Amino acid sequence: MDGSTFRVISSPGPDPRVASPLFVLVHGIGMSHRYLARLHEALSSTAPVASVDLPGFAGLPKPEADHGVAEMADALAELLARLADRPVVLVGHSMGAQWAVETARRHPALVAHVVMIGPVADAARRSVRAQSLALALDSLVESPRANAIVFSDYLRCGVPWYLTQLRHMLAYRIEEAVTELTVPCLVIRGGRDPVAGREWCRRLRDATPRGALVEVPGRPHVVQDSAPDAIAEAILAHMTASLSHPGSR
Numbered sequence: 001m002d003g004s005t006f007r008v009i010s011s012p013g014p015d016p017r018v019a020s021p022l023f024v025l026v027h028g029i030g031m032s033h034r035y036l037a038r039l040h041e042a043l044s045s046t047a048p049v050a051s052v053d054l055p056g057f058a059g060l061p062k063p064e065a066d067h068g069v070a071e072m073a074d075a076l077a078e079l080l081a082r083l084a085d086r087p088v089v090l091v092g093h094s095m096g097a098q099w100a101v102e103t104a105r106r107h108p109a110l111v112a113h114v115v116m117i118g119p120v121a122d123a124a125r126r127s128v129r130a131q132s133l134a135l136a137l138d139s140l141v142e143s144p145r146a147n148a149i150v151f152s153d154y155l156r157c158g159v160p161w162y163l164t165q166l167r168h169m170l171a172y173r174i175e176e177a178v179t180e181l182t183v184p185c186l187v188i189r190g191g192r193d194p195v196a197g198r199e200w201c202r203r204l205r206d207a208t209p210r211g212a213l214v215e216v217p218g219r220p221h222v223v224q225d226s227a228p229d230a231i232a233e234a235i236l237a238h239m240t241a242s243l244s245h246p247g248s249r
Contacts, residue, residue: 004067004075005060007053008083009033011044021112022084023235025051026076028094028120029165030157032058035149036093038228046236050083052076054099056161058153066164069172073102080110087112089239093224094118094195095169101177108182113242115235117188118196118221119174119204126170137194138221146222175207184210184242188234190219190226212238 013020023043025036033040033051043049054072056062067075076099080088090111092100097119104111121131139147154162178185185208189196198215205211214234216227224231 004055004063006055006075006079007033007058007060008079009040009051009053011040011049013044013048014046020047021086021239022088023047023049024080024083024088024090025049026090026092026096026099027051027053027057028092028096028118029169030057030154030162031094031096031150032153032156034058034153035146035222035225037225039091039224039231042228042232043235046232052079056165057157059156062161068168069098069102070106072099073106076103077107077110080107089113089115089235091115091117091235092119094120094221095165098169098172098174098177101174101181102172104183105177105180111183113183113239114181114185115188115238116174116185116204117224117231118190118193119187119201120195121170121172121174122195122197122200123173123175123203124197124200128166128170131166131170131195134195135221141192141220142222143226146220146225149225150222175204178204178208178211181208181210184238185212186235186238187211187213188223188231189213189215190221190223191215191217192219193221193223195221210242212241214238 097116205213
């Protein structure tokens with residue numbers, strides 16, 4: 001895969017003999033699979049799950065060439081083709097939502113469903129200063145556990161790679177990319193998330209051909225860690241609704 005190194009943490013699901021879609025969880029900028037672990041566990045009681053550490057993150061080698069959102073999506077698509085023999089449910093948190101959307105946009109045959117949790121970057125706050133302030137505010141309402149994972153993962157990522165990806169994150173227009181998706185899309189945010197605001201998430205929902213929005217009251221940006229069961233239930237419910245009413249929003 002063009003020299004890119006991934007790490008995959010897999011769970012087979014309750015019954016490997018039953019053919020069900022694979023859930024693939026993608027972390028955000030600076031992060032790793034660790035802050036997705038609780039959601040991974042919640043989903044694995046129902047279906048097979050794979051949490052992915054992307055190249056350059058979580059102590060993995062940095063790619064030789066710069067990887068923008070498109071390049072990372074292409075590398076992720078190669079991995080998906082190896083992980084599953086059917087389209088996957090691609091779940092991305094924060095910048096992971098960008099990589100998930102771009103992968104589905106560029107490689108639609110590989111993705112059956114897109115879930116964007118706390119998607120970035122809000123068009124009204126698309127600057128380093130605004131994003132830094134939002135993250136600082138979020139750290140005040142996250143649990144000690146979540147903050148410990150976030151800050152230690154940032155250290156493992158390193159400043160140069162983080163800043164490189166930050167530039168790509170701010171340049172990517174996710175609100176335009178989602179208009180090209182053909183699969184069902186679910187947007188999820190915590191009710192106290194200062195990074196992915198309510199109006200921004202509504203805008204993304206409305207821009208998708210088959211979108212929905214779920215808000216978990218009282219939860220911050222890393223909502224999948226603080227409310228994993230609620231997130232898993234929302235994802236599974238939206239999948240069921242999409243299958244029952246394939247042409248509806």
